[in-house]
Amino acid sequence: MTLPQQIRVLERGWLSANNIVFHEGAEATLVDSGYLTHAGQTLALVAQALEGRRLVRLINTHSHSDHIGGNAAVRRAHGCRILVPEGMAPAVEDWDEDALLLSSAHQQAEPFAFDATIAPGDELEMGGIRWRALHVPGHDMHALAYHAPRERILISGDALWRDGFGVMFAELHGDPSGLPAQRRTLEMLRELDVGVVIPGHGAPFADYADAVDRALVRLAAFEQSPERMAKSAMKALFTFTLLEKRRMPRATIGEHFSQVAIFRDVSRNFFHKEPAAVAAQVIDELLGAGVLMEQDGDIVARGG
Amino acid sequence: MSVASPCIDVCRMDAQSGLCEGCLRTIDEIAGWAAAPDERKILILAAVAQRRARLDALPVGAARKEVS
Numbered sequence: 304m305t306l307p308q309q310i311r312v313l314e315r316g317w318l319s320a321n322n323i324v325f326h327e328g329a330e331a332t333l334v335d336s337g338y339l340t341h342a343g344q345t346l347a348l349v350a351q352a353l354e355g356r357r358l359v360r361l362i363n364t365h366s367h368s369d370h371i372g373g374n375a376a377v378r379r380a381h382g383c384r385i386l387v388p389e390g391m392a393p394a395v396e397d398w399d400e401d402a403l404l405l406s407s408a409h410q411q412a413e414p415f416a417f418d419a420t421i422a423p424g425d426e427l428e429m430g431g432i433r434w435r436a437l438h439v440p441g442h443d444m445h446a447l448a449y450h451a452p453r454e455r456i457l458i459s460g461d462a463l464w465r466d467g468f469g470v471m472f473a474e475l476h477g478d479p480s481g482l483p484a485q486r487r488t489l490e491m492l493r494e495l496d497v498g499v500v501i502p503g504h505g506a507p508f509a510d511y512a513d514a515v516d517r518a519l520v521r522l523a524a525f526e527q528s529p530e531r532m533a534k535s536a537m538k539a540l541f542t543f544t545l546l547e548k549r550r551m552p553r554a555t556i557g558e559h560f561s562q563v564a565i566f567r568d569v570s571r572n573f574f575h576k577e578p579a580a581v582a583a584q585v586i587d588e589l590l591g592a593g594v595l596m597e598q599d600g601d602i603v604a605r606g607g
Numbered sequence: 608m609s610v611a612s613p614c615i616d617v618c619r620m621d622a623q624s625g626l627c628e629g630c631l632r633t634i635d636e637i638a639g640w641a642a643a644p645d646e647r648k649i650l651i652l653a654a655v656a657q658r659r660a661r662l663d664a665l666p667v668g669a670a671r672k673e674v675s
């Protein structure tokens with residue numbers, strides 16, 4: 304599985320989404336900018352991948368903090384234009400921290416200005432390749448993926464990973480349109496001709512049909528059991544929190560679940576339990592799976 | 608694809624050592640990771656393990672610049 308020379312994938316982790324640099328002669332385009340607290344490393348990686356080119360555009364797949372957190376820093380460093388999916392534009396313009404899922408999930412990003420929007424169906428050129436913007440609602444209702452039909456490459460954001468897809472935020476916030484949207488998205492994606500996927504998280508991968516099938520199996524399980532969907536989301540979101548904080552005293556996590564809207568609301572609406580009880584269960588499962596560890600009364604992220 | 612990235616989401620470069628404080632890779636190693644063949648990834652992981660061992664051998668509080 305190889306990508307064209309002019310596409311440089313900067314594979315990050317979970318707190319920062321992958322960044323993609325496209326060489327365009329003396330200029331370059333970047334897709335997604337990582338998490339706010341990683342902006343320093345993002346700038347260094349982008350500078351390396353530019354290989355002397357001038358960064359002229361930054362394009363986002365969707366509005367989440369792990370994809371837009373470095374936008375302001377990248378613009379300060381390069382003076383590039385920023386293009387965002389049109390559906391997320393109002394929330395960015397008003398810097399609506401609830402709509403951007405920042406305050407409600409205890410995440411950070413820095414406000415930024417954008418210059419233009421991209422609509423579903425729009426065609427754009429990146430790295431001398433023609434891409435079509437595809438609406439991929441579900442994980443994020445306004446998200447776009449970018450598909451190069453000739454080169455058979457898909458930039459999938461968090462709509463499709465090698466093993467799954469991003470958390471169903473709409474559903475968690477009580478809007479039942481998230482899962483049906485994700486189903487339509489996966490069924491649309493299944494019809495695409497794709498040789499390589501550059502996902503929002505994880506390494507680029509080639510086994511496209513298998514990945515779509517795995518995502519559909521996961522989705523079916525969520526459709527059958529909202530609790531299962533919510534449990535998986537709580538684990539993912541709490542892991543994200545710990546990746547940023549690195550460690551939290553175990554005794555404070557119940558309180559954290561009571562104070563942060565998404566943990567509190569999901570505890571009550573999906574599990575009909577007090578947030579602290581859900582926190583205890585989430586921690587036990589993450590410790591059991593080896594995702595998190597316990598040290599001196601603290602819950603710590605892998606690698607300390 | 609079979610060699611997993613050592614990133615642990617710390618993602619902060621140490622100015623003195625030039626290494627990521629989390630995964631102990633250089634910017635070059637992180638930037639080139641996705642496109643690197645497995646053999647190169649394995650070499651990077653071996654270098655990271657060596658850096659980790661040298662770092663662990665340092666007295667607590669010793670400057671990280673000893674390791675590079």
Ligand SMILES: [Zn+2]
Pocket residue numbers: 365367442443461469
């Ligand atoms: Zn996302």
